[in-house]
Amino acid sequence: MKILHILTDTNIGGAGVYLLALLKSHDRSDFSIEVVLPIRSRLTPVIEALDIPVIEIPHIQEQSFSLKAVGTLYKLLGEKKPDLVHTHAAFSGRVAAKLRAIPVIYSRHYCVAKPSLKQKVLGIVNQIFSDGIIATSPEVTAGMLATGVKPERITTIYNGVPPLKRLSQEEKTAIRTRYGIPNDSFVVSQVARLDPVKGHDITLDAAKILAQDPNIVILLAGDGPLEMHLRKRIEAESIKNVIMVGFISAAEEIFNITDLQMCASYTETTSLVLLEGMSLGIPAVVTNGGGNPLVIPHNERGLVVPCGDGIAMAEAILKIKNDPALYQQLSKGAEIGYNKQFRAENMTRQVEKLYLTVLKKG
Numbered sequence: 424m425k426i427l428h429i430l431t432d433t434n435i436g437g438a439g440v441y442l443l444a445l446l447k448s449h450d451r452s453d454f455s456i457e458v459v460l461p462i463r464s465r466l467t468p469v470i471e472a473l474d475i476p477v478i479e480i481p482h483i484q485e486q487s488f489s490l491k492a493v494g495t496l497y498k499l500l501g502e503k504k505p506d507l508v509h510t511h512a513a514f515s516g517r518v519a520a521k522l523r524a525i526p527v528i529y530s531r532h533y534c535v536a537k538p539s540l541k542q543k544v545l546g547i548v549n550q551i552f553s554d555g556i557i558a559t560s561p562e563v564t565a566g567m568l569a570t571g572v573k574p575e576r577i578t579t580i581y582n583g584v585p586p587l588k589r590l591s592q593e594e595k596t597a598i599r600t601r602y603g604i605p606n607d608s609f610v611v612s613q614v615a616r617l618d619p620v621k622g623h624d625i626t627l628d629a630a631k632i633l634a635q636d637p638n639i640v641i642l643l644a645g646d647g648p649l650e651m652h653l654r655k656r657i658e659a660e661s662i663k664n665v666i667m668v669g670f671i672s673a674a675e676e677i678f679n680i681t682d683l684q685m686c687a688s689y690t691e692t693t694s695l696v697l698l699e700g701m702s703l704g705i706p707a708v709v710t711n712g713g714g715n716p717l718v719i720p721h722n723e724r725g726l727v728v729p730c731g732d733g734i735a736m737a738e739a740i741l742k743i744k745n746d747p748a749l750y751q752q753l754s755k756g757a758e759i760g761y762n763k764q765f766r767a768e769n770m771t772r773q774v775e776k777l778y779l780t781v782l783k784k785g
Contacts, residue, residue: 426778427505429459429496429516431483432466434646434670436616438511438532439466440695441559444584446473448771454778457503459496459516461485465672488514497522507778517552526781528774529553534566534692534713546570555781557774560692560714578777582693583770586702586761590679598676602666608640609744612681614674614696615688617647622687622710627656628733629687630665633740639664641685644677646670674699681705683743683750689730691715693765701761706753708739718765724757 428446432439442458443466449456457476460466461484467477480499482492492515500508500523508520509528520527529549535542549556550572558564558579567577590598599606611633615621623643633639643653646669657665671677674696684700684707691713698718700707707725709715710732719725726743728735743750 424453424507424778424782425455425457425503425505426507426509427457427459427500427503428509428511429483429513430464430466430511431461431485431487431513432511433461433464433484434616435465435469435672437695438530440584440699441530441532441582442466442511443469443473444582444695444767445771445774446470446475447585448583448767450771450775454775457505459483459499465670469672483513483515487512488518492516493518493522496520500525507782509778514552521552526554527552528555528557528777528781530557530559531563531567532559532692534560534562534690535570538566538570543570546572550576554784555777557777560717562714562717563692578773580770580773580777581764582695582698583765583767584695584698584702585767587675587678587699589703590676595680598680602642602668602680604640604666604680607638609636609638609682610640610642610680611683611685611740612642612644612677612700613685613687614644614671614677615686616645617643617649617653619649620689622689622731623649623653624656625687625731625733625736626685627653627660627662627665629685629737629740630662631660632734632737634662634664636741636744637664639740639744641665642677642681643667644669644671644674678703678705683708683740684725685736685740686710686715686719687733687736688712688715691718693718698761698765701757701765704754704758706743706750706757708736708743710736718760719757720760723753724760725753 459478462479496519507526510516556577564579686709689712709719710730712730721727726739
């Protein structure tokens with residue numbers, strides 16, 4: 424079966440990590456995979472290293488829909504003749520596939536708690552241009568139902584990721600040295616694009632409180648529109664316990680020197696970076712936004728605090744850091760939770776099953 428994935432991201436964000444997890448776990452004896460990306464996407468060399476063909480095209484960079492993209496994709500689909508198209512956003516791809524009468528799967532990576540009229544209209548449009556919709560958490564499913572999408576069109580499939588490689592102590596020491604982090608520091612990492620929804624200003628509020636403990640270092644990994652704002656704020660307020668490392672292609676290096684993850688987001692579905700950390704037994708302090716409490720149940724794999732509350736975030740981090748027994752309990756819970764719910768192969772088998780179901784209906 425020939426599957427064509429279409430993604431519009433130029434960076435490696437959540438959708439890109441999701442796609443990579445699928446590609447690494449696909450059953451290549453039954454599925455032939457190709458991927459369509461924007462020109463000069465950071466994903467291209469990573470996917471090609473998996474021995475999966477990549478087709479770079481214009482007009483889709485960081486935009487879900489354009490008429491030029493529909494035309495380009497319509498022509499491409501006529502040449503490639505896939506059995507099924509799987510889009511990640513990329514509404515242009517769904518339109519082109521429908522015009523070619525090719526079945527379409529759409530992965531939905533975000534949730535809307537209270538949809539507006541416009542979002543309800545888009546819900547109807549999504550239903551028309553998708554033969555199957557993957558909701559990556561129950562919150563996403565609820566949000567799509569609220570927009571009017573029929574329940575039989577939605578399949579809830581939790582995100583999954585491959586387990587990260589555990590580095591040696593020598594390798595970890597070398598990475599810490601590179602970032603100027605002492606070996607005895609307690610490293611708290613937030614790996615996320617620098618976007619208002621990710622709550623980085625709350626992270627900095629928490630960092631100012633955490634400065635009371637000189638052994639705590641906070642790493643912010645990622646880039647995005649808030650980068651200059653955050654750098655200016657760190658300088659203006661002399662927040663000296665935060666290190667901004669920018670975009671990291673080898674995120675496993677950051678996770679391997681991380682003691683505790685934090686997620687200050689106002690909304691999440693099934694956070695892929697939390698899952699990656701869990702594969703190494705890293706507990707987390709997360710907000711109660713979206714699917715976070717399902718991924719990190721309170722007192723089981725980490726601690727949950729209210730959205731927008733930097734004080735609560737700091738207090739939870741200090742509680743875990745200062746209680747070794749609690750840390751070990753949460754670390755063990757994180758690893759058990761990952762192996763039980765969030766392995767990439769579990770997600771991929773469910774996605775492949777949906778492919779077959781949609782094709783049979785067609």
